[in-house]
Amino acid sequence: MDTNSGEKWEAMASPMDRMLAGEEELIPSSGFLSSVMECVHEEARVPAPMRFPWRRAVPGVVLAAGVFGWGGFEMAREAMAAMRAGTFTGPEISLPLHLVASIGPAAWVAISLGMSLASWMVSRRLIGHNS
Amino acid sequence: MPPKPSTATEDLADVQRVLSGDVQAFEGIVRRWQGPLVNMAWRYCRDRSRAEEMAQEAFVRAWRGLAQWRREASFSTWLFSVAANVYRTELKRVPTLNLPLDEIEEPSAPAGQYRALAEQRQQEDVRNAVRALPQKYREAVILFYFHEMDVAEAARTMGLPEGTVKARLSRGRALLKRRFPHLNEDMAPTAFAEREA
Numbered sequence: 618m619d620t621n622s623g624e625k626w627e628a629m630a631s632p633m634d635r636m637l638a639g640e641e642e643l644i645p646s647s648g649f650l651s652s653v654m655e656c657v658h659e660e661a662r663v664p665a666p667m668r669f670p671w672r673r674a675v676p677g678v679v680l681a682a683g684v685f686g687w688g689g690f691e692m693a694r695e696a697m698a699a700m701r702a703g704t705f706t707g708p709e710i711s712l713p714l715h716l717v718a719s720i721g722p723a724a725w726v727a728i729s730l731g732m733s734l735a736s737w738m739v740s741r742r743l744i745g746h747n748s
Numbered sequence: 749m750p751p752k753p754s755t756a757t758e759d760l761a762d763v764q765r766v767l768s769g770d771v772q773a774f775e776g777i778v779r780r781w782q783g784p785l786v787n788m789a790w791r792y793c794r795d796r797s798r799a800e801e802m803a804q805e806a807f808v809r810a811w812r813g814l815a816q817w818r819r820e821a822s823f824s825t826w827l828f829s830v831a832a833n834v835y836r837t838e839l840k841r842v843p844t845l846n847l848p849l850d851e852i853e854e855p856s857a858p859a860g861q862y863r864a865l866a867e868q869r870q871q872e873d874v875r876n877a878v879r880a881l882p883q884k885y886r887e888a889v890i891l892f893y894f895h896e897m898d899v900a901e902a903a904r905t906m907g908l909p910e911g912t913v914k915a916r917l918s919r920g921r922a923l924l925k926r927r928f929p930h931l932n933e934d935m936a937p938t939a940f941a942e943r944e945a
Contacts (some may be wrong), residue, residue, distance in 0.1 A: 633928060635872045637878065637893045645786045649800055655806045660811060661771045676798075738763045 670736050674730060681727030684720070755780060759823040761885055766814055785831050790891045792835045793844050794879060802838050806831035821904065828905040836887065844879060877924055885920030892917050913939070 765773035785806055789799035810830045819825045856934060878889050891902035893912075903913040 631925070633874055634893075634897075635923060637873050637889070638897060640787075640875075640893070642783070643787050643790045643796065643799070645782045646800060647806070649782055649786070650775065650778055652781070652800075653804050654772075654775055656804060656808050657774050657778075657811050658771060693835060714859070721904070 660711075674733075675732050677726055680723065681730060684723055684727070755824075758824060760819075763814060763817065763823065766811075774807075774811055777810075777827075779924075780932050781807075781837045784824075785827070788828065788831055788890075788894050789835055791894055792839060792874065795844065797871075802835050803831070803923075805838065806834040809834050825901070825919050828901075829907055832887070832891065839883075845893050874924070874928065877927055881920050881923060884935075885923065886887055888916035889920040 758780065762776040763860060766777075782803065786799050789802040789806070790796065791912060792798055793802065799831045803943065805825075810827055813830065817823065861891040877888060881889060887906065890901065891905050895901040895905070899910055899914055903910040903915075
């Protein structure tokens with residue numbers, strides 16, 4: 618408090634400061650405490666917001682990242698080879714038939730996971746701004 | 749408004765009980781801090797029922813964020829800071845009805861048998877003038893006087909450096925003193941009657 622004593626002294630020197638400092642105390646109404654506790658109990662009863670199911674989502678996210686990463690790597694490798702040979706004909710990815718059949722659904726899974734993630738982030742941001 | 753050591757201990761004990769699942773322990777916190785929080789809200793809005801609503805919202809917000817209290821600052825500092833945020837947001841959402849600073853009458857000198865009444869009126873005019881200050885100066889002025897003229901405590905409540913609060917306070921007080929030049933003098937309010945006579 619020592620650092621402010623000079624400032625306090627200066628402030629106390631003016632009647633205006635004395636008026637503002639000497640405000641009468643307001644006593645909360647008798648029902649205030651119970652009203653606050655009622656709200657708090659209500660808050661406590663509300664279940665905690667659902668958390669994003671990271672455990673369930675992680676395998677899908679890893680799979681999608683692997684598929685996209687592998688595809689990107691193959692494309693880059695093909696492009697490098699084509700550049701070295703002087704011809705660029707685009708990537709030729711050869712996959713076993715059962716893998717080719719599962720790429721379509723995997724892509725949909727990846728897209729839906731991406732959209733879920735985006736909507737979760739947007740909703741978190743909205744809640745953050747409102748609270 | 750530095751907390752007493754016993755209050756700080758009680759606050760810590762209650763917070764720990766609440767965090768371990770005892771909702772009712774929050775009542776001790778509300779009981780100890782309802783007066784300061786309602787009075788602080790009153791200084792922001794000058795409306796008793798609104799002040800209680802705002803203080804209630806501050807307690808609920810404190811309840812929700814209790815786990816976020818880092819023990820580096822005292823509980824009261826953290827609680828006042830939560831409350832100041834709530835009050836600031838609430839007044840931005842629904843501002844109080846303020847006259848422009850220039851339209852607030854300069855308090856007249858109290859005299860004779862009406863002195864007490866006139867002094868009361870003077871004080872009300874000055875407080876109305878505080879409410880008419882631009883928001884950032886107003887908050888610095890409100891919290892400075894609320895914390896019994898402790899700049900450091902006001903700065904902690906606002907979450908701003910002391911230097912910034914001092915600058916805002918100085919500007920706010922300068923605006924008030926320009927509006928009420930005769931209150932700038934070093935004399936008690938009761939001396940106005942003698943000067944007027």
